[in-house]
Amino acid sequence: MTDPKQQQPDRKQGDRGPANHGSDSHNHDPQDDRPPISGRKAIVILIVVVILAALLAVVGIIPRLRAEKTLKTRTGNLALANVIVDKPAVGEPSQEIVLPGNMFAYVDSPIYARTDGYLEKWYFDIGARVRKGELLATIASPEVDQQLAQSKADLATAEANAGYAKQQAQRYTDLLAANAVAKQDTENFVTQQASTNTQVKSAQANVQRLEELTGFEKVYAPFDGIVTARDVDVGTLINAGAGSSGGREMFHMDDEHIMRVYVNVPQVDSPSCTPGTPADLTLVEYPGRRFHGKVVRTARAIDPTSRTLLVEVDVPNGDGSLVPGAYTEVHFQLKVAKQTLILPVSTLLFRQEGLRVVTVVHGNDGDIAKLVPIVIGQDDGRVVQVILGLEPGDEVVQNPPDSIVEGEKVRVVAPNNGGVPGAPQQENQGGQGPGGGE
16 A cells, blocks of 8 residues: 555645656755845845955955064164264363473573683583582683783784874974974874874774683683583683584583473464463373463464464473473363363264264154264364364264265164163164154
């Protein structure tokens, strides 16, 4: 018998028409029974799909763009030159400059002979202190002595002739008044009297000259001082005069109660180095001691070769500690005409256009390097004095790289932040440097 439940599907299948009979009735898809999708519903589905795809794309692209921007910012920050900045120090209202000086005696004189002969005796050796007028040496000059004796005899003869001519002239003058002699004879004797008087004066001058020469046989000290050299000894042949055509130097004397120190002051400091400016001397042989003096005069002219001003400093030397020819360092206390700034020499850039320093200008786009021309004054090899070009608030780059150029972006870093040299002064949120953007 046939189950009615098994026959019911066959009846339904038979109702769908003859085309559904046969072997295809077993491969029927149940989804074929769904009603067809309308066009509006399909559009809504498409829009939803597009929105989902767009959201997925945005979610994937934004982090990538952000990462690319962060990478670009970091790369730009790494490409910036790291610089350390500091403000210049303000100079003092007065400054001390130290310059080398050459020391000389207040009076320095070589002593030569004024007469020929040979040295008979000397009385003072080197290092001796002598007073003005003391006898230094005696020169024997027999030739001059004989010339003096001869000149005295010539003077006596001239005086005798002059006396006889005077008597004759007086006699003939009286006889002429009585018309006892010729006028011409009287004039001859009067003329002879005048001639002999001239001869007497000539002989007197010759005697005086030779007496002075014999006086030069004794050599006296011309001033109070010290004998610093003795170049002759007993029996040395002495020739009068000085230099290559004259004789040799006998003694050398120095007056050392005041020492003259000559210093070449640079042109830039010359206006402040005027008479009366204090100046102290230091010497290596007297550590910790200063000898006080002052500027007494200047050359008032710049040497075109060295561009320096020659300055004389006088220093009292009562105890004789200072000696001529010594090297000394002179400390000048100079008043500053205008405010100056002090920079280390490591901040200087030597360019073809002239001396420059690099300052940092802070702006919205970051830190910008600016090359500033300056004029320097004193330079002791460690720091320099800037007299023109900078302001006290300027931030000057320390040890600037030679490759830095005007307008270049830089990155300001701290000298030592957290033990890491060259670390940035502060980091912005998001890992971006001072020059980075959002």
